[in-house]
Amino acid sequence: MMTAAGNILEHVRRDAADEEFMELVAAEGVRIERIVSTGQASPPGFWYDQEWSEWVLLLSGSAGLLFEGEPTPRELKRGDYLLIPAGGRHRVEWTDATEPTIWLAVHYGLLSCSE
Template structure:
């Protein structure tokens, strides 16, 4: 199993200073030109909900390693394409504007980020 907490994160948090203040950001900005690993940015972490931006560039989960989620996850590719593999052998090609919803009993890997171009994901854990 790989814990997402050990992978470096960039600062993308958008925080309002007061309840009446609105902050905005852009999920397509602040993306490094090169990445040695997938990049995970927590945007919102509140109660039992976490919203995360994930950037991959031709990355694959190391062979034999699985992400074992302890929460339900909704994931959508905002830009790019990739393929997810769920244990034991269920492959899901995923392109821009497609989404996948799975429960916490599934183990998943990033089977293949199809290109070396940037793939931008939005993930919601609940």
């Protein structure tokens, strides 16, 4: 049996030009990843529209997540979590530019581990 260990809060770059994605676990139907945002947002007009559900938890920082049809973004701060159902069109309106926003994302209902 293989084990994996680490610290999700280590090796966080504060000056990255792009969001950083690190896969922590991948198994049939599920993927867990750490996402680090440093002021990034979804491109104008871009909407995520995933065929799987995603549960996110903010470990640090803050972010604004907008769902299609809602008038204003939902503000997430450290400790907040949110379930994004499959097909729930959403976008990241903003992430904290003064400190890294660290997300723990659990994707489930995947057809394969490569999604």
